[in-house]
Amino acid sequence: SQELEQSPQSLIVQEGKNLTINCTSSKTLYGLYWYKQKYGEGLIFLMMLQKGGEEKSHEKITAKLDEKKQQSSLHITASQPSHAGIYLCGADLNTGTASKLTFGTGTRLQVTL
Amino acid sequence: DAGVTQSPTHLIKTRGQQVTLRCSPKSGHDTVSWYQQALGQGPQFIFQYYEEEERQRGNFPDRFSGHQFPNYSSELNVNALLLGDSALYLCASSFTGSNTEAFFGQGTRLTVV
Numbered sequence: 001s002q003e004l005e006q007s008p009q010s011l012i013v014q015e016g017k018n019l020t021i022n023c024t025s026s027k028t029l030y031g032l033y034w035y036k037q038k039y040g041e042g043l044i045f046l047m048m049l050q051k052g053g054e055e056k057s058h059e060k061i062t063a064k065l066d067e068k069k070q071q072s073s074l075h076i077t078a079s080q081p082s083h084a085g086i087y088l089c090g091a092d093l094n095t096g097t098a099s100k101l102t103f104g105t106g107t108r109l110q111v112t113l
Numbered sequence: 114d115a116g117v118t119q120s121p122t123h124l125i126k127t128r129g130q131q132v133t134l135r136c137s138p139k140s141g142h143d144t145v146s147w148y149q150q151a152l153g154q155g156p157q158f159i160f161q162y163y164e165e166e167e168r169q170r171g172n173f174p175d176r177f178s179g180h181q182f183p184n185y186s187s188e189l190n191v192n193a194l195l196l197g198d199s200a201l202y203l204c205a206s207s208f209t210g211s212n213t214e215a216f217f218g219q220g221t222r223l224t225v226v
Contacts (some may be wrong), residue, residue, distance in 0.1 A: 004155075033215065042117075042203060042219035043156070088155055090215075100146070100169050101205075101215060103155030
């Protein structure tokens with residue numbers, strides 16, 4: 001089984017709608033990273049969360065970390081076509097130094113007009 | 114400020130051949146990690162270099178080797194290529210220590226035929 005599980009695996013939303021992507025770890029989280037990837041391209045850094053209860057926002061994207069549940073959520077408000085892509089959560093399950101990230105399989109987001 | 118740069122962007126090799134991929138980290142970063150991303154999967158950690166030494170290694174065979182130079186740039190070498198080595202190879206750089214962000218390059222698409 002995967003150490004990091006993402007849900008849903010894919011998502012189709014209408015432009016303007018809100019959405020949430022979840023990332024759950026089977027191990028203790030020392031750091032949780034969210035990235036966005038366009039097909040076949042590199043990963044674009046979105047946010048890093050390290051403390052339980054931490055919440056960060058950038059433009060219309062908000063990420064939260066629930067340390068007790070070993071879970072993080074990524075919420076997009078009023079989605080736009082530019083939000084389309086693959087969202088990946090990566091976790092440092094060891095030391096909290098971004099030394100070795102374990103990734104989920106990603107959530108593919110499509111935004112329809 | 115250039116981010117993480119990788120070369121080449123695309124590469125086609127024949128089974129049994131050897132390949133070298135290159136990565137220049139983001140300015141100020143001293144640690145380079147390499148990941149392999151198969152189609153439809155999340156990136157898998159290969160290894161990490163710091164102070165010109167391999168610091169951590171994932172579950173990859175010895176055919177995968179690397180090097181870090183004094184200017185922090187890095188190379189990934191793969192010997193005796195297999196069809197299954199076809200993937201997107203991603204380089205990530207970070208600054209050693211806690212609470213650090215990891216930034217990724219655009220990747221090198223390797224196709225083994």
